[in-house]
Amino acid sequence: MIKERLIGYIEQSIRKNWDIEALSNYREKGYTYREIAEKILRLHIFFKDAGIKEGDKIALVGRNSANWCVVYLAAITYGAVIVPILPDFKSDDLHNLINHSDAVLLFVDDKIFEMLDLAKLPLIQGVISVDDFSMIKAPGEEIKRKYLAMEEKFIKAYPSIRQEDVKFSDITNDKLAVISYTGGTTGFSKGVMISHNSLAANVRFAQTHMPLQPGDPLVSFLPLAHTYGCAFEFLFPFTIGCHITILSKTPSPQIIVQAFKEIKPMLILSVPLVIEKIFKKQLLPVMSKPHMKVLLAIPGINKIIRGKIKEKLVETFGGRFHEIVIGGAAFNPEAERFFRKIGFPFTVGYGMTECGPLISYTSWDTTKLGASGKPVDTLEVTIDSSDPQKEIGEIILRGENVMLGYYKNEKATREIIDDQGWMHTGDLGIMDRDGNIFIKGRSKSMLLGPSGKNIFPEEIEAVINNMDYISESLVIMEDGKLIGLIYPDFDTLKKDNISEEKFAEMLDGIRKSVNDKIPDFMAVSKFRIHPEEFAKTPKRSIKRFLYTKE
Numbered sequence: 001m002i003k004e005r006l007i008g009y010i011e012q013s014i015r016k017n018w019d020i021e022a023l024s025n026y027r028e029k030g031y032t033y034r035e036i037a038e039k040i041l042r043l044h045i046f047f048k049d050a051g052i053k054e055g056d057k058i059a060l061v062g063r064n065s066a067n068w069c070v071v072y073l074a075a076i077t078y079g080a081v082i083v084p085i086l087p088d089f090k091s092d093d094l095h096n097l098i099n100h101s102d103a104v105l106l107f108v109d110d111k112i113f114e115m116l117d118l119a120k121l122p123l124i125q126g127v128i129s130v131d132d133f134s135m136i137k138a139p140g141e142e143i144k145r146k147y148l149a150m151e152e153k154f155i156k157a158y159p160s161i162r163q164e165d166v167k168f169s170d171i172t173n174d175k176l177a178v179i180s181y182t183g184g185t186t187g188f189s190k191g192v193m194i195s196h197n198s199l200a201a202n203v204r205f206a207q208t209h210m211p212l213q214p215g216d217p218l219v220s221f222l223p224l225a226h227t228y229g230c231a232f233e234f235l236f237p238f239t240i241g242c243h244i245t246i247l248s249k250t251p252s253p254q255i256i257v258q259a260f261k262e263i264k265p266m267l268i269l270s271v272p273l274v275i276e277k278i279f280k281k282q283l284l285p286v287m288s289k290p291h292m293k294v295l296l297a298i299p300g301i302n303k304i305i306r307g308k309i310k311e312k313l314v315e316t317f318g319g320r321f322h323e324i325v326i327g328g329a330a331f332n333p334e335a336e337r338f339f340r341k342i343g344f345p346f347t348v349g350y351g352m353t354e355c356g357p358l359i360s361y362t363s364w365d366t367t368k369l370g371a372s373g374k375p376v377d378t379l380e381v382t383i384d385s386s387d388p389q390k391e392i393g394e395i396i397l398r399g400e401n402v403m404l405g406y407y408k409n410e411k412a413t414r415e416i417i418d419d420q421g422w423m424h425t426g427d428l429g430i431m432d433r434d435g436n437i438f439i440k441g442r443s444k445s446m447l448l449g450p451s452g453k454n455i456f457p458e459e460i461e462a463v464i465n466n467m468d469y470i471s472e473s474l475v476i477m478e479d480g481k482l483i484g485l486i487y488p489d490f491d492t493l494k495k496d497n498i499s500e501e502k503f504a505e506m507l508d509g510i511r512k513s514v515n516d517k518i519p520d521f522m523a524v525s526k527f528r529i530h531p532e533e534f535a536k537t538p539k540r541s542i543k544r545f546l547y548t549k550e
Contacts, residue, residue, distance in 0.1 A: 001173045002378065002400055006200040007077050009207075009239040015163040017214050017241035023066040026247050026259060030066055033241070036073065037166050039133075042154045043074035044168070049146040049153075050125065052105065054079035054171055057179065059103035061085045061094060061112055062130040064224045065248045069234055071107045071130060072224075076177050076196075079169035083179045083191075084225040086453065088519035091115040099123065101179050101191060101407070110136070173197035179407050180227055180353050182454060191407030194227070198356035199235065201378040201400040205358060206236040211322050214241030216266040219259050221247040222452040227357040228328055229452065232269045242266075250451045250521075253277050257316055264318035271328040271452040272335075273480055275346070278316060279335040283309065310342040323364040325349055327357075329448035330439065333370070340369050348372050350437060352425060353454075354416070355379070355401040359425075360437050371436040372429075376401065381437065384424075388431050392440045395429050396422045445544055447477045453521045455482070457544075460524060463517050467510050469493055469503060474534055476548050481525040484511065485547060487533055504529060 017033045024030020031039070052058070058075045060082060062068050075082040083101040085094065087109060098106060098121055106127045108116070113127060113136055126138040126147065135147045158165055178194040210232075212218075218237045222229025224246075237244055245263050247255060253274050260268070286292060287309075296302050317324065324346040331348050339346055347364040350372035351357030359381065360373035367373060375381035378400035385393025398421045405413035417423050429439040447455040457475035464473040464484055471489040475482055486507065493503055507527045515523045534542040 001197050002201055002204065004200045004204050005173055006177070006196050006203060006235070006239075007168050007171065009200070009203055010073060010077055011166050011168055013239045013241050014166045018163055020215050020241055021243045022238065022241075023069050023244050023246065025066050026245055028066075030243070030245075031070070034161065036070060038154075038158075038161055039070045040074045040077055040168070041158060041161070041165070042150055043071070044078050045153050045157065046147055046150040047074075047078050047080065047105075049149070050105070050143055052078070052080055054169065055081060055176065056105075057081045057083050057101050057103040058105045058107065059083040059085060059098045059101060059124075060107045060130070060225075061087055061098075062107065062109040063087050063248050063250075064220065064229075064246050065130065066246060067130045067133065068224060069238075069244075069246070072230075072234075073238075076199075077168035079171040079175070081176050081179060083181075084230070085181060086223060086225045086519070087112055088453070088521050090517070090519060091117070093519075095120045097181055097189065100189075101181075108136070113137075171196065173200060176404060178227075178356075180225075182353050182456070190409060190412055192227075192353045193404040193407050194353075194356045195404050198401045198403065199231070201376070202231045202356050202358050203236050203239050205361075205376045205378065206232060207240065209361065209363065210236070210267060210325070212237060212240045212242055212267055216240070216242045217263045218242050218244045218267060219247065219256070219263050219265045220244050221251050221256050221259070222269060222271065222328075226452065226454065227353050228351060229269070231357060232325070237267075260316070260318040264320040266321055268317055268321050268324040270324055270326055271448055272326055272331040273329075273448070273450050275324070275326060275339075276332045276335050277480075278313075279332070279338065282316075283313075283338070306342045310344055313339075313342075313344055321345070323347055325361070327351055328452055336369065350427075350439060352427075354403045354423060354425075355397070356403070358401060359395075359397060362436070368432075368434075368436050370438055371432075372439050373437065374435040375437070381431070383429060383431050385430075389433060390430065392428050392430055395425045395427045395437065395439070397425065398422050447475075447482070449521045450480050451521060455522050457482075460484070460514070460518060460522055463514050464510075464524075467514065469496075469498070469506070470510070472534060472542070474530070474542055474544065474547055475524065476544075482523065484514075484524045484527045485530040485534075486527050487530045500529075 014033045014037045021030045022033045022036050058080050060071050072082050083103050085097050104125050106124050107130050110131050126143045127136045129136050138144045173196045176193050177196045179191040181189045181191050220233035224230050327349040345364040347367045349361040351359045358376050360375050362373040379397050380399050381397040383393040384396050385391040402423050431437050445457050449455050460475045461473045469489050472487045474485040511527045
């Protein structure tokens, strides 16, 4: 256990940065650190009156917003367990996840609540709006009364709030802080149990290695329900005293770039796709022009042109940032080489939900081409091979960041964490003598959507495989779009007298039916017929790597 506590970091930052703006939605007036404290203490009064105990679960389903962050902070500083759930899931999946988590309170966007049926959520004692903090619904009158009494009790307890009033739970670091679901569909999703210790270790590392000052502006656009965006676009900058501007709707690269230009953030966190799109759409077309190719081949001029490209690129991201940290998936090697060549300040890190999320990182000026940084100081990381520097093996690790396990799923926990406490990441790589990790492949199948959301292809394939005339399927990603490879059920097609041409015509209708059953961010763009059965391992799993482009 580390001695620092996340709650301690939060208390300290609120007291120290009392009148600084803390959180705001894009182009809206935000809350100061003082106002955040008031909102947290109000909710704590309600939690106590409602009989919420330390360790009780509070579900949070909503789009990114300042209020979303307030609920998150209020729950973990009380000692309750926050269960952040992506707002994109269909109603059945939301019911399943909320029930699986054993949540007793639900904070939800008004629009999402319209999709839910309280009768299907038997444990929920009250539903509160993330939009305006009103009580939407409660099965019993008692809880409504307690919620309405919260304001009066707050005024009585804190007639004039002061910094010294900011004293929250003294819950210990070994306790559970967050249940983070890695998917939506029951049978596929796992609730990752992240301790206070893991969150504190992530924040401590970021504070020591990523340069930020109180009042520094930041733009948050990654999904906050995922650990990457939550830890580094919200929790860590909040503990420093930064002003975090939240892009509440799933933002397009154009909106992100526009926000960067207005806010001029001091640190940028991104998934590869946003950076790759800028490279592909803005830089490649210019560099591919014949006269530009000639100029880039002349040493002196080439240096001037690269300098101009770097200048333009830095301006695109607001012009003030120390570095861009890229994580969540593999970065396009061509784009990485080019950015490194022009001296663009970016670095690639590596993490996973199960580590809350950080595993490795180094700053942009010390990182090596193709590497994903060095292990953080709270983890022991090694390669499971006879020669970790040359022979590719699975990346395994143990230490402070590692999850407590999967919620109510000991079997899955035992499959990933062995008897010696080593967590098997499912990722393959090597490590040089300086400790730089080079990821060479992912034996896990997770894909990263354009907006930074985790996509588990098996969930989509399960829906596709239930459709008529489909024997099996494989979902892959090409150019940021999901493609479904379909191996038809030829016997049934023949029996029903449907030709292959006719089936090809039916595919688009089948694809639309599949997309109706899954969240929009998992929607499949195209189906392609695969003429033969997919190659399998001895355990009859499809050999995914044979069908995906590097």
